[in-house]
Amino acid sequence: MAVELKMPALSPTMEEGTLAKWLKQEGDLVQPGDIIAEIETDKATMEFEAIDEGTLGKILVEEGTENVAVGTVIAMLVGEGEEADDVPTPAAAAQANSTSDPAPGEGKDVGRDEPGGISAPEKPQSQPKSDPTIPEGTSFTSTSVREALRDGMAEEMRRDDRVFVMGEEVAEYQGAYKVTQGLLDEFGPKRVIDTPITEYGFAGIGTGAAMGGLRPIVEFMTFNFAMQAIDHIINSAAKTNYMSGGQMRCPVVFRGPNGAASRVGAQHSQNYGPWYASVPGLVVIAPYDAADAKGLMKAAIRSEDPVVFLENELVYGRSFDVPDLDDHVLPIGKARIMREGSDVTIVSYSIGVGLSLEAADELAGQGIDAEVIDLRTLRPLDTQTILDSLAKTNRLVIAEEGWPVCSIASEVIAVCMEQGFDHLDAPVLRVCNEDVPLPYAANLEKLALIDTPRIVEAVKKVCYKD
Amino acid sequence: MAQSPKKPAKSKKASSAKSAQSDAEFVLHSLQDAHEKSPRYDASEEEMMQFYEQMLLIRRFEEKAGQLYGLGLIGGFCHLYIGQEAVAIGLQSALDNDRDSVITGYRDHGHMLAYGIDPNVIMAELTGRQAGISKGKGGSMHMFSTEHKFYGGHGIVGAQVSLGGGLALAHKYKDDGGLCLAYFGDGAANQGQVYETFNMASLWQLPIVFVIENNGYAMGTAVKRSSAETEFHRRGTAFRIPGMDVNGMDVLEVRNAAEIAFKHVRENGGPVLIECNTYRYRGHSMSDPAKYRSREEVQEKRDHHDPIEGLKKTLIDGGKSEADLKAIDKAIRARVAEAADFSESSPEPEPQELYTDVLVENY
Numbered sequence: 115m116a117v118e119l120k121m122p123a124l125s126p127t128m129e130e131g132t133l134a135k136w137l138k139q140e141g142d143l144v145q146p147g148d149i150i151a152e153i154e155t156d157k158a159t160m161e162f163e164a165i166d167e168g169t170l171g172k173i174l175v176e177e178g179t180e181n182v183a184v185g186t187v188i189a190m191l192v193g194e195g196e197e198a199d200d201v202p203t204p205a206a207a208a209q210a211n212s213t214s215d216p217a218p219g220e221g222k223d224v225g226r227d228e229p230g231g232i233s234a235p236e237k238p239q240s241q242p243k244s245d246p247t248i249p250e251g252t253s254f255t256s257t258s259v260r261e262a263l264r265d266g267m268a269e270e271m272r273r274d275d276r277v278f279v280m281g282e283e284v285a286e287y288q289g290a291y292k293v294t295q296g297l298l299d300e301f302g303p304k305r306v307i308d309t310p311i312t313e314y315g316f317a318g319i320g321t322g323a324a325m326g327g328l329r330p331i332v333e334f335m336t337f338n339f340a341m342q343a344i345d346h347i348i349n350s351a352a353k354t355n356y357m358s359g360g361q362m363r364c365p366v367v368f369r370g371p372n373g374a375a376s377r378v379g380a381q382h383s384q385n386y387g388p389w390y391a392s393v394p395g396l397v398v399i400a401p402y403d404a405a406d407a408k409g410l411m412k413a414a415i416r417s418e419d420p421v422v423f424l425e426n427e428l429v430y431g432r433s434f435d436v437p438d439l440d441d442h443v444l445p446i447g448k449a450r451i452m453r454e455g456s457d458v459t460i461v462s463y464s465i466g467v468g469l470s471l472e473a474a475d476e477l478a479g480q481g482i483d484a485e486v487i488d489l490r491t492l493r494p495l496d497t498q499t500i501l502d503s504l505a506k507t508n509r510l511v512i513a514e515e516g517w518p519v520c521s522i523a524s525e526v527i528a529v530c531m532e533q534g535f536d537h538l539d540a541p542v543l544r545v546c547n548e549d550v551p552l553p554y555a556a557n558l559e560k561l562a563l564i565d566t567p568r569i570v571e572a573v574k575k576v577c578y579k580d
Numbered sequence: 581m582a583q584s585p586k587k588p589a590k591s592k593k594a595s596s597a598k599s600a601q602s603d604a605e606f607v608l609h610s611l612q613d614a615h616e617k618s619p620r621y622d623a624s625e626e627e628m629m630q631f632y633e634q635m636l637l638i639r640r641f642e643e644k645a646g647q648l649y650g651l652g653l654i655g656g657f658c659h660l661y662i663g664q665e666a667v668a669i670g671l672q673s674a675l676d677n678d679r680d681s682v683i684t685g686y687r688d689h690g691h692m693l694a695y696g697i698d699p700n701v702i703m704a705e706l707t708g709r710q711a712g713i714s715k716g717k718g719g720s721m722h723m724f725s726t727e728h729k730f731y732g733g734h735g736i737v738g739a740q741v742s743l744g745g746g747l748a749l750a751h752k753y754k755d756d757g758g759l760c761l762a763y764f765g766d767g768a769a770n771q772g773q774v775y776e777t778f779n780m781a782s783l784w785q786l787p788i789v790f791v792i793e794n795n796g797y798a799m800g801t802a803v804k805r806s807s808a809e810t811e812f813h814r815r816g817t818a819f820r821i822p823g824m825d826v827n828g829m830d831v832l833e834v835r836n837a838a839e840i841a842f843k844h845v846r847e848n849g850g851p852v853l854i855e856c857n858t859y860r861y862r863g864h865s866m867s868d869p870a871k872y873r874s875r876e877e878v879q880e881k882r883d884h885h886d887p888i889e890g891l892k893k894t895l896i897d898g899g900k901s902e903a904d905l906k907a908i909d910k911a912i913r914a915r916v917a918e919a920a921d922f923s924e925s926s927p928e929p930e931p932q933e934l935y936t937d938v939l940v941e942n943y
């Protein structure tokens with residue numbers, strides 16, 4: 115079968131070029147790999163190699179011709195047993211039958227839409243589910259956040275053999291922050307795996323194990339160290355389902371303490387919430403109290419999607435009431451109104467929720483009734499709960515233990531501007547950490563971090579009470 | 581002990597009693613010794629014909645992909661496997677497809693074809709169409725087939741090695757008897773996570789075969805310009821992973837190495853590192869003018885080391901006729917033309933696909 119030789123492109127953007135030189139002439143025998151011609155653009159020269167074996171038939175574009183469009187047939191390659199003259203040139207073939215393709219698979223490209231013919235489709239919206247109601251008469255047990263997280267993991271490990279925990283010091287040491295305490299004893303070393311200090315490697319192994327059908331919980335001793343592994347969290351875990359057209363799931367939970375601890379300096383004190391929450395393909399959870407920590411940990415482990423689960427070291431030891439239920443699972447993507455109020459909304463998450471509740475108490479004494487919302491999930495963000503509250507209070511402050519620039523606070527402000535503008539009686543304010551690496555000195559650290567007085571001050575400002 | 585010419589025998593240093601004792605159980609060289617004893621797999625004619633056909637399919641498919649790229653039908657990056665065919669075929673033909681898994685980097689078309697995955701859906705992915713194996717949302721570097729236990733198709737150099745470690749962990753955890761074959765290049769071999777994975781794979785005795793496809797160049801950088809140790813099969817030594825040094829231009833030698841390595845892994849011997857010395861004829865990607873090497877160097881490989889021509893010679897020496905092999909080539913050309921035709925005439929993804937598969941669940 116004769117083969118059409120077409121003007122090749124040097125790059126995806128090249129549209130035309132110069133056929134500088136023919137290195138083979140009509141009638142020459144051509145072997146795969148032989149250079150047939152030289153093509154030039156203003157940027158580069160390319161040697162045009164033969165792919166097929168044959169005899170160079172008719173040359174259709176003379177050497178020295180400029181502005182030859184990519185895809186133009188420049189010559190015919192004649193196969194064994196064919197004569198050059200017997201082979202129809204493309205023009206003749208087109209005349210003979212204008213509707214049929216003389217050489218299938220030669221770049222006729224009929225499956226693509228015409229440029230300009232596509233309009234952007236509407237983005238599907240989903241409604242977050244509400245928390246399940248806790249049955250009347252349910253008892254509660256005061257539990258630390260640390261224990262609640264462990265209980266959530268243990269319950270899911272009992273329920274599903276595929277769930278296992280891996281990370282530094284999770285097994286024999288019982289967890290650097292004792293979150294995995296007791297798991298090795300109950301589940302053994304197969305399911306509670308101590309790793310070497312090698313975050314990039316074990317984050318990849320955890321992600322690969324999820325691709326291979328398991329349900330890994332990958333603990334980072336702190337999320338500061340997960341920066342060594344962020345490539346797997348984003349490029350491997352978050353994007354694979356999309357890139358595979360929905361074929362390959364990655365149900366992994368990356369968890370560990372996040373945000374500032376106490377006097378550990380800049381490299382160990384950072385909130386990664388906004389980093390991960392900016393990535394489509396990830397679920398990002400950052401609970402505050404023990405009941406949410408447990409209920410959302412269980413939901414994270416059951417999720418078919420990769421989850422980044424951000425805990426807080428300073429909150430681990432705080433105790434809260436947790437309902438005594440066999441299976442306390444909370445919906446991902448649903449914010450929680452921690453305190454109802456009518457004058458102003460304070461939006462927060464993680465450790466900031468505690469500060470916001472304190473601020474609300476103090477404000478109540480000053481005659482300001484604040485509503486406090488715990489986002490709980492940072493991605494997908496429950497914008498409806500924020501907007502409903504804003505519609506009620508008309509004033510909003512975001513309290514975030516993290517840097518102010520490109521933060522969750524920035525995102526919530528954008529949501530209020532875009533979708534809640536008509537409800538705003540005052541500009542939305544953010545209360546964040548100072549925009550500096552976290553200092554070590556006790557006095558400077560205190561100055562750098564968000565605190566209750568700053569939230570109170572911002573709330574009074576939006577209420578025009580200062 | 582047979583030594584290949586490029587590896588001079590090294591004199592063993594006198595070692596202390598302690599290390600001598602631990603070395604007694606250290607099988608670092610035993611797999612290579614077994615391989616060198618009889619380096620070519622004793623294939624039946626039927627097997628050889630199958631290897632020939634599969635390698636030729638990869639060659640013709642990639643040539644066609646190169647053509648379609650040149651015509652603007654394939655966008656972005658497109659890394660061709662031409663010249664390296666014996667590696668994927670030699671190794672994957674030895675797998676147990678019911679339980680073993682494979683993962684590789686972005687030069688992945690050949691590994692998929694080696695599985696017998698329909699060339700139509702691979703080519704349609706390259707052209708970004710709905711019928712593509714990733715619905716047109718992955719492209720050349722991001723293709724997967726969970727049905728075949730082929731886990732990609734990964735665009736970040738070296739990432740597939742630790743992901744492969746995870747697949748191996750899953751095999752061991754589920755106790756399904758499978759192993760993971762994790763391919764990477766001489767360029768990826770310098771990434772830190774490769775050694776993090778070597779360490780854990782050996783520590784935990786994971787069922788994994790690491791395969792370095794050493795094609796001589798990491799994009800435009802020759803191995804000797806990037807690597808302090810260019811004998812990549814030695815790179816597992818510090819982790820007590822046995823290495824094998826294999827001629828990756830001969831499918832029967834690769835298959836032989838695969839038999840030895842897979843047996844070792846299946847007998848709970850832990851990971852193996854195979855270096856397949858191979859060569860890519862084309863540039864790193866389609867937009868690479870390949871000015872970092874001479875045309876003579878490429879031509880020498882094509883003329884004297886081509887894996888397809890090499891097997892053809894073995895087949896003809898064994899009594900096959902030129903005409904039989906020509907008929908195969910003709911059928912494959914027709915098959916590839918059909919795939920190209922399919923990939924051009926399939927529609928692009930529906931605009932609504934923009935928003936599907938971001939997350940699996942609704943929240």
